[in-house]
Amino acid sequence: MDNFAYFRPSSLSEAIDQASAEGRDVLAGGTTMVDLMRLDVQRPDGLVDITGLSELEGYEIGTDRLRFGALARMAEVGDDDDLRAACPALTESLWKAASPQLRHAARLGGNVLQRTRCPYFRDTAYVQCNKRDPGSGCAALDGGVTSLHAILGGSETCVAMYPGDWAQALIAFDAEVKTMGPGGSRTIPFADLHVLPGDTPEVETILERGEIIISIEVPVSGAMRGSHYLKARDRESYAFANVSAAVGLEMEGDSVKDARIALGGVASVPWRATAAEDMLRGKVLSEDLAREAGRVAFADAVPLDHSAYKIPLGADVVAGALMTAHARAKGEN
Numbered sequence: 001m002d003n004f005a006y007f008r009p010s011s012l013s014e015a016i017d018q019a020s021a022e023g024r025d026v027l028a029g030g031t032t033m034v035d036l037m038r039l040d041v042q043r044p045d046g047l048v049d050i051t052g053l054s055e056l057e058g059y060e061i062g063t064d065r066l067r068f069g070a071l072a073r074m075a076e077v078g079d080d081d082d083l084r085a086a087c088p089a090l091t092e093s094l095w096k097a098a099s100p101q102l103r104h105a106a107r108l109g110g111n112v113l114q115r116t117r118c119p120y121f122r123d124t125a126y127v128q129c130n131k132r133d134p135g136s137g138c139a140a141l142d143g144g145v146t147s148l149h150a151i152l153g154g155s156e157t158c159v160a161m162y163p164g165d166w167a168q169a170l171i172a173f174d175a176e177v178k179t180m181g182p183g184g185s186r187t188i189p190f191a192d193l194h195v196l197p198g199d200t201p202e203v204e205t206i207l208e209r210g211e212i213i214i215s216i217e218v219p220v221s222g223a224m225r226g227s228h229y230l231k232a233r234d235r236e237s238y239a240f241a242n243v244s245a246a247v248g249l250e251m252e253g254d255s256v257k258d259a260r261i262a263l264g265g266v267a268s269v270p271w272r273a274t275a276a277e278d279m280l281r282g283k284v285l286s287e288d289l290a291r292e293a294g295r296v297a298f299a300d301a302v303p304l305d306h307s308a309y310k311i312p313l314g315a316d317v318v319a320g321a322l323m324t325a326h327a328r329a330k331g332e333n
Contacts, residue, residue, distance in 0.1 A: 064219065066086070075104045118161065
């Protein structure tokens with residue numbers, strides 16, 4: 001790890017000024033940043049520690065909106081009984097995202113900005129990584145092992161997978177991100193925060209230099225109470241998803257009034273399966289229909305040499321999540 005300057009601002013405006021300088025990064029929980037610095041993947045000249053900004057802490061479970069401060073900890077939010085009742089998928093995705101130690105350290109604003117776990121990105125012995133070194137190539141696409149790479153949203157320059165869990169629940173329920181930066185404040189639909197790799201995989205979000213996430217807000221919807229986050233992984237203890245699904249259902253009698261489906265472990269960015277949602281609305285949910293929705297969710301997948309297994313597994317995960325969400329929406333679970 002290279003030497004770096006350390007800044008601990010006492011106000012948000014001071015934090016923005018310090019973070020706007022070239023070569024600096026923002027530090028919150030540090031569970032990703034410190035790892036990447038130790039691996040020599042990121043080498044910032046300075047870190048701006050925002051954990052002293054109390055106005056970015058806390059969260060509120062309102063009747064119309066849920067508001068999460070950027071510095072709220074994964075553990076405190078994931079353990080909240082009121083949130084669990086309001087939207088099980090949000091708490092389940094936090095619980096299944098990390099070990100207890102990490103959940104007590106990690107902050108929500110940093111969690112949604114975590115970087116890929118692609119081994120070719122994280123190991124600098126591999127010189128081919130367009131995300132780490134633009135223009136150098138992609139070791140995964142050049143004969144690499146691709147079992148953990150994206151089958152949705154990838155490009156000819158990068159197939160790295162977005163690794164987060166909570167982001168899938170956020171995108172499923174139309175979350176928004178509130179930010180503050182040198183140009184002032186803005187509200188970003190969560191679906192627009194992350195950027196597809198295209199020809200510039202090194203650009204991962206639309207955040208500008210010095211722009212800091214203040215909070216994440218989620219409008220309350222009828223599909224929240226009947227929601228579920230299902231995660232298939234190599235082991236039941238802390239592990240990243242092979243495939244995951246955040247789903248929510250609102251029922252009108254026996255018919256699906258609203259459906260929300262987002263996919264994890266399979267895409268280059270948090271991924272909303274809108275076609276699968278559309279085919280469910282107005283229909284009576286059955287196990288066969290849930291399986292069909294799973295197949296529709298992966299209809300556009302482009303598997304790599306070692307990742308074709310994600311398609312049938314993903315369809316099963318979506319179907320299983322839908323059936324649990326259906327039971328919850330009907331008050332049976």
